[in-house]
Amino acid sequence: MLGQVLFGGLAVGSIYGLVALGFAVIFKGTEVFNFAQGMFVVCGAYLAVTAMSVLGLPFFAGAVFIVCAAALLGVLIHALLIQPLSGRPMLSVIMITIALCIVLRALIEMIFGSAGRPLSTPLPSGVITLGSLRISKLHLTAMLVSWVCMGGFGAFFRFTPIGLLMRATADGHEAAVVSGINVNLMNRLAWAIGSVLAAVGGLFLGQLQIVSTELESIGLLALPAVVIGGMQSIPGAIVGGLLVGLVEQLAASYVSPKSSDIFIYGLLLLILMFRPWGLFGQRELGRV
Amino acid sequence: MKIPFTIKTTLLALSGSVALLATAQELPSDGVYKDHIDWGMLMDMSGPASEAQSTYVKGFQDFMRMTNEAGGVNGRKINVLAEDNRYNAATDKIVYEKFVAQTPVLGFSGMGSSGGQSALAPTIRSGKVPVLGTYTPTKALLEPASPLTYHGMCSYKAMAQTGVGYFVDTLKLKAPKVVTVAIESAGGKEFHDYVAESVAKVGGTATAVTMKISAVDVTPQVLEIMNLKPDFITIYGVNNTAVLTMKGLAQYGVKIPAVAITYLAQPQIYAAMGPQAGENYYVSTCVSPGGSDNTPGNLELTAFAEKVGRGALKEDINYAAGWMTGQLVLNRIAALGKDVSRARLVDSMANGFSVDTKGLTAPIVYTKDDHSGLKVHKLISFDYATGKVKHHGEFRDYEKYVK
């Protein structure tokens, strides 16, 4: 059973890692703590429902639709809500992302109804048996796609010119402006990427479970994941996600289903008290 | 010249009072007016349990609409005041007070939150407003029987007895191992206790596996079920509970038959499960979902639902349950004739009564000491090949399980 639980933890953790990565990109790029990342996951799931069930698109076209729509959503949110608040105190920015959660949730429930919706995609279902281990094909696919996305974006940031520009902007805004980098564009790009990553996570979570606004609480687990891993670190977000997934499944299986929250948040608290910059992050100098 | 502030305020106050005077009206305190009666409905219409519960409200409202279109009852139309409690006990309290004196009602139905019911039970029992047709049964409101409360839906005990009995007989089990998947609520605990009781009678054992009402990931629960290797499982909860459990089991290639509580016989649940997971999924129900048989009650329901454009909703069991509650309420109000009041309504029910739902359910019988209503249940499942609900026998075939 331990093997089963570990695999489940890794699978679900990969999805968390993906969402956490999106969160980290937004934070690194625009220094905004996006409480609405969980809702972006839900939006992604509902975009999937729109593509597959409402519009009836074939899978590949549907995937393109989801990615484009999610990117557009990220850009819009940045332009409408985040940019007007640049330079404002942190509570305002945090609060506007929380208010965004409230607004998005209400809108989605009004458009789609509060009932959960099934999501049927041609993603493989069924099970592979390896000895005593039963591996769900869907879990496996989710894991593989998450890793491909994470690896892809890692490479994007490291090797492509735009990726380098984004990292440069994140490291020093003023220097970036002086160098003639279009900082606005970089910020929008960061939000678009963050939203797309969350949307892919939402697609898988929706397929694994059911598409409803309750998915937000799963997406919200990306927050402790990213803090544990290190908020400005890309590998940190991924490791944080995996860790949260493992802790969740282990706690739920061996202690009790309701205890998983407390283990995750207890771990978060410990990290905050003793190593607030996370496992992979860098110590921040106190700002006046 | 500037008008001093004090004079401004006084003028404002005076004009305000005049406006109020002009629009004041008479307010009967029982919710009974010359041309209509106000009847309340308190359910979760937007929160975690809203899928089933808002459909129930629609079924009730549609039945009343049909009644009103046919002339109402004894010269009055029935106006439904539907309030949303968002599954929050604080709101239950606010709405009850509303029903008593703020927007007074003759009586009300529903109460979909067992926590809310238990919290309000003492207040309701010592009050004057009857609750006719609760959606969820709780011991707090039903035991001992109060002249003010009547349960109007299937009973957990009967659901459990019927489900367990049917599987034990059909699968020919000797000492069955059963797992109850339940959300953590008063109702969940009660249901599991009833299951355990029925299973113990045939020498078996029952274990409970719990999950959150808003759970979206149930891998640990599914793994635990697989570990326990039960002969069948029983499910108590909301849509997600059933869908996630069955899908989870199917994902791991496990085939265990499951029987769920009545509320979980909905078209979207069948759709979400898909044929693989759904072929082992049964529901223990006291009411027939719309469009699934040819009894007069069912045909009437289907015809009207189609007329007002309900679509797939009419096949939802909660719609039929709401409709049936409408029949119950209408039956009692009609029996009062022209002189309608809360006190008369309560008195008229005090010695027991029965309601014929035209085949939608087995006859509903209330006695002086037993207000739990519907007892006879049967099992239904969904036939994915034909896309229709399948009945496994008639109500009378199941009477032996609820003796």
Added chain:
Amino acid sequence: MIKNSNSADHVSPIHSSVEGRDNMSHMARNVRWALAIVALLYLPVVLTDRAIFGIPLSNAQLLNLSLTQINLMLIAMMGALSLNFLTGCAGLISIGHAALYAVGAMTAATAGTLWGWPFTLVLLAAGVTGASAGFLAGLPSLRVRGLYFVLSTMALHYIVMYAFLEYQFKFFDVVGIPFKNASLGSFELSTPLRWYGFLLLLTVLVFWGLRNTLRSREGQALTAMRDHELAATSLGVNVRTLRLKAFMLSSAIASVAGALYAYYLTNVTSESFGIGFAIEFIAMIIVGGMGSLGGSLVGAALWLLLPSIINLIASQANETTGLVHLVLVDHKAQLVQLIFGLLVVVLLIFAPDGLAGLSKQWQKRKRNTDSSASAHKGEA
């Protein structure tokens, strides 16, 4: 020629009309206070009898409000005030208020329901445990600031709620924790009217207490700390102890409010204190205006009024069809959330000081036009 907008406040022998106006505005203010007090005292009677001066009122005229809702609003006001004191005035962002309510409820459950202590003692106990909880919750602030601190309050929320759930299941029932016998000595709080009197008194006390605390030396040090921590430290403000003290006071009040909430509802479960509850408080203080105690009252009142009015409009719209029906009737709860969320967004972008800030600006502008008008008159 005096064009200074503040000139109206200076007593100047030349502008006797200005002085006269000052006396008038004093009297106007007193009348205003008297009217407000009378209204506050008469309000519960109106809501209970559903009539004003003997004339019956319909539900619509009373804005679909009941005394129960007003009482819940008063309890929420206490929570909003304490949160604003912490966040707006001391600069410590916390989404742990739902957890603090839960701490109060748990204390009330132990002291009141299990041990049978009298109500007043239970409330005191809730205050004490609240203060201790505040101390513990404030400890992370010694290590981390700002964003990380918010996260620590979020983590504490989930930990406290887990403890609550375990506590509820161990000592009580799945159904919830029951509370009985809310009485002050022999005066039983058995009707909403009596609760109203008690809660109104408490809310006023909390408001006054916090306002005076902010005006005291320590309170001013608090505000200094919020505005510029390093500078405050260099002036000798012991930032660490001050922070903890602020948290303790705020938590004590929130905990007492939680105990009151539990007793009022007579039954609470862990679902009564979700994180959405904490977020509602933050929304209240943002809408009202961070740092403005009066603003918190407005924010809490709005939180009460908005769903009431929407429900009222929705109940008239039963017969409509199409989009109106979809939004107003089928999804009226979502509509309330949408409006509230959009209100917060709009205020954050355009009026970051909330409604209190807007009202101050409006008053300032009014004073400007008034004084420049009278200044012109005086010269003529």
